Amino acid sequence: MNGLMMDEPLLLTHLVRRAARLFWEKRILSRTQFGVTEYTYADLYRRACQLGHVLERLGIKAGERVGTFAWNTFRHLELYFGVPASGRVLHTLNIRLFPEQIAYIVNHAEDAIIFVDYALIPQLEKLAPELRSVRAYVAMGDGPLPETSLKPAYAYEDLLREAPTSDPFPALDEQTAAAMCYTSGTTGNPKGVVYSHRALVLHTFAQCMADAFGLRESDVIMPVVPMFHANAWGLPYGATMIGATQVYPGVQPTPEDICQLIETHRVTVTAGVPTVLLGILAALEKRPYDLSSLRCVPCGGSAVPESLLERFDALGITVVQAWGMTETSPLASVSHPLSVMADWPEERKRKVRAKQGRPLPFVEMRIVAEDGREQPWDGKSVGELEVRGPWIVGSYYRDERSAASFDRGWFKTGDIGTIDEYGYLQITDRAKDVIKSGGEWISSVELENTIMAHPKVAEAAVIGLPHERWQERPLACVVLRPGETLTKEELLAFLEPRVAKWWLPDDVVFLDALPKTSVGKVAKRELRENFRNYRWPAK
Ligand code: AMP
Numbered sequence: 001m002n003g004l005m006m007d008e009p010l011l012l013t014h015l016v017r018r019a020a021r022l023f024w025e026k027r028i029l030s031r032t033q034f035g036v037t038e039y040t041y042a043d044l045y046r047r048a049c050q051l052g053h054v055l056e057r058l059g060i061k062a063g064e065r066v067g068t069f070a071w072n073t074f075r076h077l078e079l080y081f082g083v084p085a086s087g088r089v090l091h092t093l094n095i096r097l098f099p100e101q102i103a104y105i106v107n108h109a110e111d112a113i114i115f116v117d118y119a120l121i122p123q124l125e126k127l128a129p130e131l132r133s134v135r136a137y138v139a140m141g142d143g144p145l146p147e148t149s150l151k152p153a154y155a156y157e158d159l160l161r162e163a164p165t166s167d168p169f170p171a172l173d174e175q176t177a178a179a180m181c182y183t184s185g186t187t188g189n190p191k192g193v194v195y196s197h198r199a200l201v202l203h204t205f206a207q208c209m210a211d212a213f214g215l216r217e218s219d220v221i222m223p224v225v226p227m228f229h230a231n232a233w234g235l236p237y238g239a240t241m242i243g244a245t246q247v248y249p250g251v252q253p254t255p256e257d258i259c260q261l262i263e264t265h266r267v268t269v270t271a272g273v274p275t276v277l278l279g280i281l282a283a284l285e286k287r288p289y290d291l292s293s294l295r296c297v298p299c300g301g302s303a304v305p306e307s308l309l310e311r312f313d314a315l316g317i318t319v320v321q322a323w324g325m326t327e328t329s330p331l332a333s334v335s336h337p338l339s340v341m342a343d344w345p346e347e348r349k350r351k352v353r354a355k356q357g358r359p360l361p362f363v364e365m366r367i368v369a370e371d372g373r374e375q376p377w378d379g380k381s382v383g384e385l386e387v388r389g390p391w392i393v394g395s396y397y398r399d400e401r402s403a404a405s406f407d408r409g410w411f412k413t414g415d416i417g418t419i420d421e422y423g424y425l426q427i428t429d430r431a432k433d434v435i436k437s438g439g440e441w442i443s444s445v446e447l448e449n450t451i452m453a454h455p456k457v458a459e460a461a462v463i464g465l466p467h468e469r470w471q472e473r474p475l476a477c478v479v480l481r482p483g484e485t486l487t488k489e490e491l492l493a494f495l496e497p498r499v500a501k502w503w504l505p506d507d508v509v510f511l512d513a514l515p516k517t518s519v520g521k522v523a524k525r526e527l528r529e530n531f532r533n534y535r536w537p538a539k
Helices: 012-022 041-057 074-085 099-109 118-130 156-162 197-208 230-242 255-265 274-286 306-314 346-353 400-405 444-452 488-495 524-530
Strands: 027-032 035-040 065-069 089-092 111-117 136-140 153-155 177-182 192-196 220-223 245-248 269-271 297-299 319-324 331-334 364-368 383-388 410-419 425-430 435-437 440-442 457-467 471-480 507-510
Touching: 012 041, 012 074, 012 197, 012 230, 027 041, 027 074, 027 255, 035 041, 041 074, 041 156, 065 074, 065 099, 065 118, 074 089, 074 111, 074 177, 074 230, 074 245, 099 111, 099 118, 099 177, 099 192, 111 118, 118 136, 136 156, 153 156, 177 197, 177 230, 192 197, 197 230, 197 331, 220 230, 220 255, 230 245, 230 269, 230 319, 245 255, 255 274, 274 297, 274 306, 274 457, 306 319, 306 346, 306 444, 319 346, 364 410, 400 410, 425 444, 435 457, 444 457, 444 471, 444 488, 457 524, 488 507
Parallel strands: 027 245, 065 089, 065 111, 089 177, 111 136, 136 153, 220 245, 220 269, 269 297, 297 319, 435 471, 471 507
Antiparallel strands: 027 035, 177 192, 319 331, 364 383, 383 410, 410 425, 435 440, 457 471
């Protein structure tokens, strides 16, 4: 027997229509070069509708890809809704990739049009001659269209001003492609991931759950994760669904800008990679900001050191670790201690929060050993993490490499880790970053976290370098906090009681900064490359 419910598709369109109807007077703020602009959900909906008409007028067909080359602004939010709701595919381009990679991505996705921030026009102009499929550019900003070699180029505000405000959004199948994003690709060309409306709607629900980020109408949400990185972790969709006040940090925000926005607008939820949160802590060391409004700060993208959780705890701010990938929309697990742990001491609970968390509903996880066997959930047995679920990638976009990433219907993440008896995932490494010493694996993530627990250390990365006897040994690359001094011997003495003896790094180098990827993670491959000619000290 079939159910007797209505067959209503899960579409992003609903989120923006609903917000306009229920939260019409709630505000969306966006930092600009002149201060902060603000408007309401009613304006967002009206302008997203106008955008739908503009795309029609410019001859962009249903299913065609609409590129964005932009920072986190209210206009980018309009694209987040106007493009998918009108049946086109939002393709957020990572502005921090190398020019050749961006050109590859635009050509591979066959973007028909690109919406670009005024501030990013010079960067895009250099690439434009390589872009084969792009038929038009739309420039977004305040004031008149700047002089540009992009052709044909239109001013976003001019186009919108002339467009009707009626709702142009068609009925769509929920499996229709809504958005796409390419992985930040450390080796080879980036791979494309295409999200359906259904996947993003379900992801939005999961994100808002109380045991995820618990987003609600009374929140003031500031998406700091770039909107070109895995849908800004879905926060623009979550915030709109529940009608929260939203704050967009605009062009190239500094940690000081972020702190200022939190203080001024009483932001309650903001999210970022550990590097961004470390930036906030560094800004706080220079001058105080009132960040007491923050109630939940999701953090992920790379392992969140326990020391980072502790420093924010001391400020009364709860950092919540989440794990995910571009391929998983991105949220797949979130780490909150359980009620059975309520009586545990804070340090023990913090160790739980330093894990990558328990899978969200509908996300399934398993750990698979090198021989293909599924590992028990005992917190010890290590293997590759595989996931499946309704918002997990089923195949890369037109990519021959797809097959290698799937194992009997599960997506192979390339992350190595364990799952414990409570279901908490713990990532010990990316497969390509594990350090193999004498046939055993050393977890670079765990070593890094332990080093970062030293009060004089700002950041640390541990890489494996070739070793004659042991195959590979760990080298610790350490950045000290401003004005601090520390010797290799002092650091090793700090580590000795905290990690297995054979895990102790064979050498420690002190650096001014660690190289970062386009989305703010430590660029381990670049670091290994920098130490290509390194020689271990004689023992
Ligand atoms: P991206 O697709 O750029 O978001 O990168 C996804 C990768 O980031 C994952 O495969 C992990 O290696 C890493 N990652 C994301 N979240 C975490 C986390 N909480 N802890 C450790 N690694 C993470």
